[in-house]
Amino acid sequence: DAKTTQPPSMDCAEGRAANLPCNHSTISGNEYVYWYRQIHSQGPQYIIHGLKNNETNEMASLIITEDRKSSTLILPHATLRDTAVYYCIVRPYGQNFVFGPGTRLSVLP
Amino acid sequence: EAGVTQFPSHSVIEKGQTVTLRCDPISGHDNLYWYRRVMGKEIKFLLHFVKESKQDESGMPNNRFLAERTGGTYSTLKVQPAELEDSGVYFCASSRYVAEDGYTFGSGTRLTVV
DSSP states (O other), X not given: OOOOBOOSEEEEETTSOEEEEEEOTTOOTTEEEEEEEEOTTSOOEEEEEEXXXXXXXXXXXXXXXXXXXXXXXXXXXXXXXXXXXXXXXXXXXXXXXXXOOOEXXXXXX | OOOOEEXXXXXXXXXXXXXXXXXXXXXXXXXXXXXXXXXXSOOEEEEXXXXXXXXXXXXXXXTTEEEEOGGGSOEEEEESSOOGGGOEEEEEEEESOSSSOOOEEOOOEEEEEO
């Protein structure tokens, strides 16, 4: 079973930052937080991951709280192409990914 | 680099028939994974290859499913005989290391059993 809780859906205006929350209150010390997304009819796409420090790449930023019980994925300037289902996954080191229902993000023009 | 390639992209077969799905991972990726999403459910892990060896097949639903990766390159997933509940999208993914890296997924094969 997934170890994370995400809102089922969110809207975001095009050009604005999209902030997607994720709760993982039972996370263990060796578990990483990953974010994937699935755009309609495509395979899941890796976005970013982190252990305890905030991370940033060309796609997004990941903010993990100090107690590691929650995190936020930030898409700094959302576009219509960012409309997708976003999955927050807590994964023990080296184990397989367990996908939950995710958050359906709709970027609105 | 070329991504993970899956084919066919779509397959419609009758109940009781056999279907074989193929996945070509990214070159040099020793780790290959199969996942699937059946109607109304979440994406579920099926199995994991390291080169040609099955590292973890705990997600395989039953013995109608057979995965192979001869030579440690491409992989096939055979469903024989197919049942209606096997309908869904089958995803393949690969990674260079098991460690903390994310996987690269293919676009999936949509299987419809009628």
